[in-house]
Amino acid sequence: MLFRVSPLKSLIHLAQSRKISYGQLKSWYSGLVKKPPPIPPYSHIIQIGDPVLRVVADNVPNDLIKSSEIQFLIKIMKGVFKRYDCVGLSAPQIGISLRVFITEFNANHLKAFDEAERKTKEMKIFPQTVVINPQLKVTDYTKVIYTEACESVKGYWADVPRYRAVELNGYNENGEKISINAKGWLARIFQHELDHLDGKLYTDSMDRKTLTCTCWQVVNERSGKVEIPFNR
Ligand SMILES: [Zn+2]
Structure with a gap:
């Protein structure tokens, strides 16, 4: 009898009669209902420990590159890429184990480094590029x-050895063949993204002694009251 109209309406009535606030009731009721976990492609970037990051991703069948499903995946990836202001983002990082990545090294990224560093690290502006089924030749x-x-691997960085130059072959988002000769920083970005597609992370090849919490100084300045956001 109590739940004949709707469980929530009856509960509101019960709450009013017992002087419980609607907020208290809503929070109690939502605690009873299990939310289903989100389904990829995610709008956030997954973190080290997620099994998807350790799987060798599958090739996208060439005839499906222009399909609405792959184009939708690319659209989601571009949105996440922009929101997180990425330099590189692979499909596994939003939970989809397919061989797709996006790279971009723009003027703002370049500005974060001084002139000497740009020269040493061989940094150059590179337009946003979607790469599908990439193959890398050193x-x-x-x-x-x-x-x-x-x-x-949010909140950390480390020194990582990479090859100085590579040739990248693959397909763009229109299904056209692309071939890029990359040196220096771009070659590093390509190797990092290729690793993601092979289930590897930089923590596998880093100099372990250099692993650094990016905000260790702020942790001291703020007596440990520092939060690292995992969404943007
Ligand atoms: Zn990465």
Whole structure:
């Protein structure tokens, strides 16, 4: 009899008669109802420990690159990429185990480094590019070591050795073949993103002694009262 109209309406009536606020009731009631977990593609970037980051991603069948499903995935990735102001983002990082990544190194990214660093690290502006089913060929085996970070290892960075130059072959979002010769910082970004598609993270190849919490000084300044956001 109590739940004949609707459980919530009856509960509101019960709350009023017992002088419980609507807010208290709503919070109690929502605690009873289990929310289903979100389904990928996510609008956030997943973090180290998520099994999806350890899987070798599947190729996108070439005839499906222009399908509405893959185009939808690219659209979601572009949105996340923009919101997080990424330099690189792979599909596994939003929970989809497919060989797709986006890179961009724009004027704002470049501004974060001084002139000397830009030169040493061979940094150049690179327009936003979607790469599907990439294959990487090392063209200069010289190993260069610089500090690297990853949106899936939020709050840390470390020194990582990478090859100085690579040739990247794959397809763009229109299904057209692309081939890019990359040196320096761009070659590093490509190797980082390729690793994501192979289930690897920079923590696998970093110099372990250099792993650094990016805000360790702020932790001291604020007596530990620091929060690291995992969404943007
Ligand atoms: Zn990453």
